[in-house]
Amino acid sequence: MRLDIISIFPEYFAPLDVSLIGKARERGTLDVRLHQLRDWAHDVHRTVDDTPYGGGPGMVMKPEVWGEAIDTVIDTAIDTGIDTVVGSAGGPAPRLVVPTPSGRPFTQELAQELAGEPWLLFACGRYEGIDSRVMQEYSGRLRVDEVSIGDYVLAGGEVAVLVMVEAVGRLLPGVLGNAQSAVDDSFAPGSMRNLVEGPVFTKPPVWRGHEVPAVLLSGHHGNVARWRRDEAIRRTVRNRPELAAELDPATLDKHDRKLLEELSFRLQPEDVAN
Numbered sequence: 001m002r003l004d005i006i007s008i009f010p011e012y013f014a015p016l017d018v019s020l021i022g023k024a025r026e027r028g029t030l031d032v033r034l035h036q037l038r039d040w041a042h043d044v045h046r047t048v049d050d051t052p053y054g055g056g057p058g059m060v061m062k063p064e065v066w067g068e069a070i071d072t073v074i075d076t077a078i079d080t081g082i083d084t085v086v087g088s089a090g091g092p093a094p095r096l097v098v099p100t101p102s103g104r105p106f107t108q109e110l111a112q113e114l115a116g117e118p119w120l121l122f123a124c125g126r127y128e129g130i131d132s133r134v135m136q137e138y139s140g141r142l143r144v145d146e147v148s149i150g151d152y153v154l155a156g157g158e159v160a161v162l163v164m165v166e167a168v169g170r171l172l173p174g175v176l177g178n179a180q181s182a183v184d185d186s187f188a189p190g191s192m193r194n195l196v197e198g199p200v201f202t203k204p205p206v207w208r209g210h211e212v213p214a215v216l217l218s219g220h221h222g223n224v225a226r227w228r229r230d231e232a233i234r235r236t237v238r239n240r241p242e243l244a245a246e247l248d249p250a251t252l253d254k255h256d257r258k259l260l261e262e263l264s265f266r267l268q269p270e271d272v273a274n
């Protein structure tokens, strides 16, 4: 996968040199290219922002600078070796991802979708954001997604892009040591969908008087799986009631229902009817 990131702070992305993502880059699974937005500014101060039309606080990122930057990246398609995606201009084209608190939520499902793309281009806004005409312009030619990583406001899109790159990168074939790890993810499709993971333990069996639950030492795979599921349900009800409310009744057995009842957790009335 090719990943281009345009930002006024490319140094924010130093973490992409280490760990899983760093190794994926070394192996060539990920081709990450960082770009300094100011390289496309033309004045002596390398200005990238201006005051907002209509007034109000803060500054807005200028469309001309972003347009030149994105055009230049798209024009380097030739050296990506990507021939599977075709932009409306006829050549290979990236999917453009713009982090913003007003975007669609970033979920495991979107991470999986993005992991299936051969080429992503992240445009990191700062200040009050990027002039909206930039997204308008490219949505005619590229798939454009404005994406939020959560209901809080960061100082810019850089950290959001780090989050997305890590979530997408670990889904690429060969990036995780254990392929099952991504399959077991809390938000991945499957029987554990909409359940967060329960607690985990390693050696020693007793630490400062705290014992590892005996079932985990029993070697009984069925009981271990049952216990893990119970703990996942308990934790989801406690920490993420809104996720628990979304549990698909078809994925719940008698034991699950009994546990939910013990926890005084009521499924949606229409779910119970099914």
Ligand code: ADE
Binding pocket: 099, 100, 101, 147, 148, 149, 150, 151, 152, 153, 154, 155, 156, 157, 160
């Ligand atoms: N930029 C600022 N806040 C953001 C958020 N929550 N998600 C994505 N990009 C952002």
